[in-house]
Amino acid sequence: MSGVGSQPDSFEELAMPLFDQLYNFAHWLTQNREEAEDLVQETYAKALKGFSSFQLGTNFRAWMYRILRNTFLTSRTGLKVTMTVPLDPEEDGPELAVECETPETILFERANRELLQRAIDELPMYFREILLLCEMEEMSYQEISETLSVPIGTVMSRLSRARKTLRDRLRPQLQEGAGTVAIAKGTNHGL
Amino acid sequence: MVCESWKAKLDTYVDGELPSEEMRTFDAHVRSCPSCSADALTRVQMKRAIQVAGKRFIPSAEFRKRMQQSIAHKPQRSFRLGWVLAAAAVVILVVGTLTSAYLGTRSGRDRVFSEIADLHVETLASSSPVDVISTDRHTVKPWFQGKIPFAFNLPELQNSEFSLLGGRMTYLDQTPGAHLIYDVRKHYISVFVFQERSLPARLDENSLSPKKRPFNVETWSQGGLRYFVIGDASPADIDTLAKLFKAAS
Numbered sequence: 269m270s271g272v273g274s275q276p277d278s279f280e281e282l283a284m285p286l287f288d289q290l291y292n293f294a295h296w297l298t299q300n301r302e303e304a305e306d307l308v309q310e311t312y313a314k315a316l317k318g319f320s321s322f323q324l325g326t327n328f329r330a331w332m333y334r335i336l337r338n339t340f341l342t343s344r345t346g347l348k349v350t351m352t353v354p355l356d357p358e359e360d361g362p363e364l365a366v367e368c369e370t371p372e373t374i375l376f377e378r379a380n381r382e383l384l385q386r387a388i389d390e391l392p393m394y395f396r397e398i399l400l401l402c403e404m405e406e407m408s409y410q411e412i413s414e415t416l417s418v419p420i421g422t423v424m425s426r427l428s429r430a431r432k433t434l435r436d437r438l439r440p441q442l443q444e445g446a447g448t449v450a451i452a453k454g455t456n457h458g459l
Numbered sequence: 460m461v462c463e464s465w466k467a468k469l470d471t472y473v474d475g476e477l478p479s480e481e482m483r484t485f486d487a488h489v490r491s492c493p494s495c496s497a498d499a500l501t502r503v504q505m506k507r508a509i510q511v512a513g514k515r516f517i518p519s520a521e522f523r524k525r526m527q528q529s530i531a532h533k534p535q536r537s538f539r540l541g542w543v544l545a546a547a548a549v550v551i552l553v554v555g556t557l558t559s560a561y562l563g564t565r566s567g568r569d570r571v572f573s574e575i576a577d578l579h580v581e582t583l584a585s586s587s588p589v590d591v592i593s594t595d596r597h598t599v600k601p602w603f604q605g606k607i608p609f610a611f612n613l614p615e616l617q618n619s620e621f622s623l624l625g626g627r628m629t630y631l632d633q634t635p636g637a638h639l640i641y642d643v644r645k646h647y648i649s650v651f652v653f654q655e656r657s658l659p660a661r662l663d664e665n666s667l668s669p670k671k672r673p674f675n676v677e678t679w680s681q682g683g684l685r686y687f688v689i690g691d692a693s694p695a696d697i698d699t700l701a702k703l704f705k706a707a708s
Binding site: 279280283284287288291292295296301304305308309312313316318321334335338341342347381384385388394399400402403404406408409417418419422424427428431434435 | 470471474476502505506508509510511512513514515516517518522523525526527529530531590605608628630632633634635657659
């Protein structure tokens with residue numbers, strides 16, 4: 269993504285391939301189409317202005333996401349979010365032990381897309397963004413750490429809590445179909 | 460439970476973030492352990508489900524066109540042109556290395572100080588200058604937890620003329636930091652704290668440019684953090700507040 273190999277020679281060539289995913293991420297953050305468009309527009313304007321200071325060979329994608337996120341955090345909506353959703357105090361704590369679970373394989377097979385989208389929507393912003401960066405954008409822990417400006421240990425613990433919160437929120441919504449879980453249990457053999 | 464230590468690392472495993480040696484060991488374990496295998500499968504499926512569900516919003520064609528137009532034909536870096544100019548630049552660079560290094564550092568420093576001054580003025584001009592309003596350092600300091608990637612100490616102000624008004628998050632060159640506002644005899648003083656390594660220019664204790672500035676500024680580095688104290692208060696007040704911070708850190 270840094271452009272080292274292909275040597276793109278303009279901001280447009282580097283930035284436009286990220287347009288769809290940045291817009292998608294912006295919409296997830298703002299939860300509003302117009303605000304997402306404003307956020308993306310401001311992000312591109314800032315990035316274009318600061319492009320001369322961007323160090324080629326470093327991670328352009330993480331740089332763009334960082335600008336977008338920082339722009340969001342200083343926006344009215346972003347400030348409201350950060351003021352009303354405090355982070356778990358054990359930010360740098362050890363990764364949480366995994367609790368013994370019901371067969372979530374079945375749970376997620378049963379979860380339709382809308383249900384999952386609604387559950388992600390309802391996550392606190394810090395959890396929502398880290399889950400999307402990891403799963404949807406397939407960023408490495410290092411890239412996420414650069415994007416969010418937090419240590420890798422924090423990336424790991426926050427991801428772990430985000431996943432647990434999502435599972436906990438989905439579980440009751442899916443329990444109505446729990447009777448069918450036992451039938452599907454036999455599919456859960458392993459990788 | 461034998462598997463507890465494995466299960467604690469399952470997320471890291473399915474994210475492919477374990478060191479390669481540990482990854483191989485984990486692979487072998489997962490193949491032989493039905494419980495960990497089932498858990499790993501669950502997590503992989505969850506990842507896939509989120510990946511699919513996450514791709515939800517598509518920009519309109521009209522918005523895409525507008526963005527393309529706004530950034531098209533504005534190449535900020537032309538490598539081809541850069542190569543042509545490189546030879547000529549070498550000569551200039553050799554001759555002017557020392558001078559440009561000095562000027563570059565100074566201009567980088569000046570830019571940082573200008574931005575710090577801008578942030579100070581912008582904040583005071585704002586209708587809501589602080590996001591956390593409190594005179595209690597034990598309220599203000601925890602407010603920053605999780606919002607900025609470092610921790611810092613606030614000084615005890617008893618028996619001093621300074622009072623804490625509150626704090627807010629701020630950004631300098633996309634680097635998150637803390638902005639605290641103090642009052643001393645009706646003068647507002649901003650204290651900024653950033654991670655030293657994230658700042659765009661190297662600054663030292665005496666890096667204030669000699670040219671006249673509209674504010675008094677003091678800066679120093681301590682424990683990997685860069686502090687700026689800026690305001691229209693007297694140099695003595697700025698220095699006193701800086702000393703209180705140095706003592707607290």
